[in-house]
Amino acid sequence: MNALVHGALYGVVIVLCLLTTVAFGVWFERKFAGRMQSRLGPTRVGPYGLLQSFADIIKLLQKEDIIPADADGSLFTLAPVLAALCALGAAAVVPFSPTVIASDLDIGVVWVLAVGGLMVIPTFAAGWSSNNKFALLGGMRAVAQSVSYGVPLVLAVLVPVILSGTMRISGIVAWQTSHHWVAVWPVIPGLPAFGLYMLAMLAESNRIPFDIPEAESELVAGVTTEYTGAKFSLFYLSEYVHTLVGSAVASALFLGGWDGPFAPGLHWMALKTLTLFALVYWVRWSLLRFRSDQLMDLCWRRLTPLGVALVLASAAWVQFAPGAH
Amino acid sequence: MQSARRGGIDPHLSITHYDPEADLMLLHFGPQHPSTHGVFRMDLHLDGEVVIKATPYLGYLHRGVEKLCEKLTYVQQTPVVDKNDYVSPMTNEQALNMAFEKLMGIEVPRRARWLRLLLAEMQRISSHLLWLGTFTLDLGGALGGGSTVFLHCFREREMVLDLFEDITGARFHYNTHTIGGNRHDLPAGFAAKARAALDGIEARIGEYEDLSVHHAIFVARTRGVGVLDGDLALELGITGPVLRASGVDHDLRRDAPFHAYDEVPVKVSVERGGDCLARAKVRFAELRESIRLCRAALDGMPEGPICGFKPIRQPTQSKATSGQVYVGIETPRGELGTFLVANPDAPTTPYRLKIRAPSLHALSALPYILPGATVSDAVAILGSLDPIMGEVDR
Numbered sequence: 001m002n003a004l005v006h007g008a009l010y011g012v013v014i015v016l017c018l019l020t021t022v023a024f025g026v027w028f029e030r031k032f033a034g035r036m037q038s039r040l041g042p043t044r045v046g047p048y049g050l051l052q053s054f055a056d057i058i059k060l061l062q063k064e065d066i067i068p069a070d071a072d073g074s075l076f077t078l079a080p081v082l083a084a085l086c087a088l089g090a091a092a093v094v095p096f097s098p099t100v101i102a103s104d105l106d107i108g109v110v111w112v113l114a115v116g117g118l119m120v121i122p123t124f125a126a127g128w129s130s131n132n133k134f135a136l137l138g139g140m141r142a143v144a145q146s147v148s149y150g151v152p153l154v155l156a157v158l159v160p161v162i163l164s165g166t167m168r169i170s171g172i173v174a175w176q177t178s179h180h181w182v183a184v185w186p187v188i189p190g191l192p193a194f195g196l197y198m199l200a201m202l203a204e205s206n207r208i209p210f211d212i213p214e215a216e217s218e219l220v221a222g223v224t225t226e227y228t229g230a231k232f233s234l235f236y237l238s239e240y241v242h243t244l245v246g247s248a249v250a251s252a253l254f255l256g257g258w259d260g261p262f263a264p265g266l267h268w269m270a271l272k273t274l275t276l277f278a279l280v281y282w283v284r285w286s287l288l289r290f291r292s293d294q295l296m297d298l299c300w301r302r303l304t305p306l307g308v309a310l311v312l313a314s315a316a317w318v319q320f321a322p323g324a325h
Numbered sequence: 326m327q328s329a330r331r332g333g334i335d336p337h338l339s340i341t342h343y344d345p346e347a348d349l350m351l352l353h354f355g356p357q358h359p360s361t362h363g364v365f366r367m368d369l370h371l372d373g374e375v376v377i378k379a380t381p382y383l384g385y386l387h388r389g390v391e392k393l394c395e396k397l398t399y400v401q402q403t404p405v406v407d408k409n410d411y412v413s414p415m416t417n418e419q420a421l422n423m424a425f426e427k428l429m430g431i432e433v434p435r436r437a438r439w440l441r442l443l444l445a446e447m448q449r450i451s452s453h454l455l456w457l458g459t460f461t462l463d464l465g466g467a468l469g470g471g472s473t474v475f476l477h478c479f480r481e482r483e484m485v486l487d488l489f490e491d492i493t494g495a496r497f498h499y500n501t502h503t504i505g506g507n508r509h510d511l512p513a514g515f516a517a518k519a520r521a522a523l524d525g526i527e528a529r530i531g532e533y534e535d536l537s538v539h540h541a542i543f544v545a546r547t548r549g550v551g552v553l554d555g556d557l558a559l560e561l562g563i564t565g566p567v568l569r570a571s572g573v574d575h576d577l578r579r580d581a582p583f584h585a586y587d588e589v590p591v592k593v594s595v596e597r598g599g600d601c602l603a604r605a606k607v608r609f610a611e612l613r614e615s616i617r618l619c620r621a622a623l624d625g626m627p628e629g630p631i632c633g634f635k636p637i638r639q640p641t642q643s644k645a646t647s648g649q650v651y652v653g654i655e656t657p658r659g660e661l662g663t664f665l666v667a668n669p670d671a672p673t674t675p676y677r678l679k680i681r682a683p684s685l686h687a688l689s690a691l692p693y694i695l696p697g698a699t700v701s702d703a704v705a706i707l708g709s710l711d712p713i714m715g716e717v718d719r
Contacts, residue, residue: 137374137700208469211466217464217467287465287469289542
């Protein structure tokens with residue numbers, strides 16, 4: 001099969017799967033949060049409220065599309081579309097099984113980081129073009145946060161890259177299949193790097209305790225303050241997809257991706273991804289929010305040095321440990 | 326006001342910090358904002374995210390309660406002042422009725438005074454629980470860990486409201502206090518149910534502490550934030566937990582006992598920090614102390630009548646022709662005062678009713694403690710003062 005047709009076919013399937021997962025993921029999160037808060041969560045639409053997300057989508061699409069006076073109309077409209085594109089684009093190189101990959105790039109790791117990092121541009125564009133001070137503050141915070149947390153994210157991702165000696169994500173998974181999962185062995189760069197990745201991923205996708213650009217108790221709704229209806233739902237969607245793809249990348253880079261006994265690789269990959277996805281929810285509904293400057297402090301004074309140390313440790317491991325390759 | 330100026334800043338006059346190069350942004354924070362606890366507004370002059378000057382604006386919830394009361398008889402006023410501090414209606418009723426009782430020299434029977442103590446302390450529990458919930462909501466967001474604490478606090482608060490419903494038939498605006506005593510006595514089996522509820526609440530306070538004052542993120546967000554000096558707090562007339570968190574040992578329940586507080590001694594909790602964390606710790610300590618006081622009130626509740634005033638057939642029978650009186654009681658937010666001037670021309674109504682709201686004084690600290698904080702801190706500081714706009718604007 002020609003690579004273009006293969007990519008397009010798998011791309012469409014993967015995007016549809018992601019969107020469906022997000023729809024039920026939102027339902028799961030609301031049920032989960034409801035149980036944590038001793039209430040029921042959605043119960044009305046469909047059995048156990050399963051169709052709640054679809055009802056929400058229909059509701060959001062019916063809403064009036066408002067562009068505020070004096071807003072930069074074209075940028076205001078472009079921003080949510082770009083955000084959704086960036087979030088979905090990163091999924092292109094994620095290997096869900098040895099064959100289910102939309103595009104098995106040899107620089108897949110760079111692609112994921114670059115496209116994920118691009119999210120900051122639509123976020124700031126939304127904050128700037130809204131002509132709203134709360135949105136502007138949210139956009140400022142988003143830029144500072146995403147640019148800063150890109151650094152520990154890259155450093156964390158470098159650990160499996162150095163250990164396996166490839167930047168192709170499917171290659172990293174294959175290396176883990178024949179050696180060990182990165183998060184398991186070698187423990188010293190591996191497990192902390194996994195933790196570092198998860199923290200930086202939470203910050204990149206603006207999740208609690210790092211949801212500072214949104215911070216609805218401070219900035220009303222941050223960058224999305226002025227957005228309504230379909231455009232708002234695109235931001236909402238991109239945030240969820242970003243988290244989901246981040247979880248998928250984490251399970252591919254650190255938890256052995258499709259590697260696992262008894263079941264097909266796709267099942268293992270889905271299981272690991274969804275477990276990490278649920279972990280993000282768990283954190284979200286348990287913790288409070290950091291302040292902007294504390295977040296920067298954590299990033300530059302704690303996480304970045306830790307990341308550098310981990311990269312050096314993994315390089316040393318590859319160089320000196322017997323049988324590392 | 327010289328000593329009230331911190332670091333040479335007089336917040337009421339001008340932006341002394343103003344640097345033309347800095348190009349400040351004016352942010353209208355409220356009245357429609359998720360964290361302004363109702364309809365409060367402040368204008369924040371921001372340099373980036375740092376507040377340079379803060380100006381609070383009040384009055385969005387003004388309903389003219391004091392003026393309205395000048396046209397109502399003394400009995401009719403109780404359900405109106407209920408709505409002032411809508412998180413703690415019991416203490417509003419008590420402050421109003423105690424003023425008229427003091428003006429007329431009406432003796433309140435011992436059981437009624439114990440009953441009022443019990444109701445006041447139960448109200449303090451429910452009020453502090455609501456404060457904790459909304460404060461974590463400010464710190465953690467409606468879509469996050471904050472709302473988890475919020476909803477759990479509401480679950481416990483419901484237990485207190487259930488008890489109030491058993492006594493008065495109403496969950497929120499009770500109209501249970503009257504001149505000379507109370508209208509509703511404790512129903513049969515109340516003590517057992519109340520003890521069970523108190524045990525349930527006490528068992529969960531530790532959980533809330535783990536999610537708030539013992540939690541690293543909560544401490545990082547509140548320690549050293551919004552430090553209020555004890556002298557400044559006294560000068561601004563701040564009372565209640567906010568004052569006690571600034572190291573001033575002052576509580577009307579102990580210093581000027583009302584109800585039955587002379588028979589049930591109160592252990593007053595004081596913190597030295599003066600920051601948001603200290604305010605949270607004081608309120609947690611008060612939560613525990615209120616549970617102890619409620620148990621003591623249930624144990625020691627004397628028998629007897631609950632109203633010392635002769636039964637009123639018509640509201641016009643309660644009259645005052647001369648004199649003026651001030652009564653202050655300790656509510657969950659501080660000293661709630663009622664100043665009453667009798668009207669010789671229309672003896673059934675007051676000439677003037679002035680309510681001294683503790684939240685109003687707490688809010689007056691904002692221009693002093695907000696400069697230098699960030700927008701995130703501003704939300705935390707405002708929440709830690711526990712303002713109830715219904716009482717501030719009246």
